[in-house]
Amino acid sequence: MARITKTPSQKQALGGKARRASKSVEPARRASKNKPIDLYYWPTPNGWKITIMLEECSLPYTVIPVDISKGDQFKPQFLAISPNNRMPAIVDHDGPDGRPISIFESGAILQYLGRKTGKFYPRDERGRVEVEQWLFWQMANLGPKAGEANHFRHYAPEKLPYAIARFSNEMNRVYGVMNTRLKDREFLAGNYSIADIACVGWASRAERHGHDMSGFPNVRRWLEALLGRPAVKRGLSVKVEAAFHVDMKDPKVRAVLFNQKAR
Numbered sequence: 001m002a003r004i005t006k007t008p009s010q011k012q013a014l015g016g017k018a019r020r021a022s023k024s025v026e027p028a029r030r031a032s033k034n035k036p037i038d039l040y041y042w043p044t045p046n047g048w049k050i051t052i053m054l055e056e057c058s059l060p061y062t063v064i065p066v067d068i069s070k071g072d073q074f075k076p077q078f079l080a081i082s083p084n085n086r087m088p089a090i091v092d093h094d095g096p097d098g099r100p101i102s103i104f105e106s107g108a109i110l111q112y113l114g115r116k117t118g119k120f121y122p123r124d125e126r127g128r129v130e131v132e133q134w135l136f137w138q139m140a141n142l143g144p145k146a147g148e149a150n151h152f153r154h155y156a157p158e159k160l161p162y163a164i165a166r167f168s169n170e171m172n173r174v175y176g177v178m179n180t181r182l183k184d185r186e187f188l189a190g191n192y193s194i195a196d197i198a199c200v201g202w203a204s205r206a207e208r209h210g211h212d213m214s215g216f217p218n219v220r221r222w223l224e225a226l227l228g229r230p231a232v233k234r235g236l237s238v239k240v241e242a243a244f245h246v247d248m249k250d251p252k253v254r255a256v257l258f259n260q261k262a263r
């Protein structure tokens with residue numbers, strides 16, 4: 001996350017120069033309009049939600065790696081943007097009223113980008129509620145449960161049968177709900193939307209993570225359609241070199257990721 005402490009954009013996001021500017025506001029606004037969105041990112045299903053959305057909307061962005069295996073997520077500069085010490089987060093230099101804005105929580109970022117661009121997030125109330133239900137469903141069910149299932153299957157120091165069964169069953173339940181929803185429709189909520197974008201990262205890894213998807217043909221059909229979209233392909237392939245070298249067995253990495261308490 002080397003760029004974080006150095007960029008002028010960071011100062012703006014934290015309420016420095018840009019907010020105090022008075023006479024020079026107009027030139028500053030013009031400058032920030034052309035600045036790409038800063039994306040604080042690590043290549044995981046939550047990070048991919050935002051790379052996919054940015055790609056779908058053709059919004060220029062700069063990737064700022066947050067090496068969560070080394071503790072970048074606890075750096076004060078990052079916590080000022082994302083107080084829950086989790087990526088993704090963004091800084092849009094051309095936020096509301098032309099002033100910069102920072103946003104954490106992938107669901108809130110997707111909603112913001114949907115409102116900003118008018119894409120993949122309907123404006124009418126019924127359409128919007130439809131999308132929000134499935135977006136929040138992802139945030140509260142598919143995402144966290146997949147994370148825990150993965151943790152107890154692959155990273156827990158002991159194989160705890162109860163925890164493995166509990167979260168594997170939950171994943172089976174969750175994909176069952178999705179399969180039923182997709183029985184008579186192409187996408188989760190009307191047209192292709194931020195709800196689908198939120199789900200595709202985890203779903204694309206389901207089999208690799210050991211979940212049997214053979215009983216969920218509608219999810220598989222939906223997944224195939226999404227993975228065929230060029231922007232989804234590009235979003236899923238935004239890489240960070242350092243992520244290839246993370247050893248999840250390294251005690252230092254495990255201490256950063258799996259031993260977090262209030263600080």
Ligand SMILES: N[C@@H](CCC(=O)N[C@@H](CS)C(=O)NCC(=O)O)C(=O)O
Pocket residue numbers: 044045046047068073085086087088104105106107256257
């Ligand atoms: N609800 C958050 C979850 C984000 C999240 O869990 N991010 C993980 C990577 S997928 C992270 O930053 N982990 C850092 C850590 O565990 O300290 C969101 O959707 O933005």
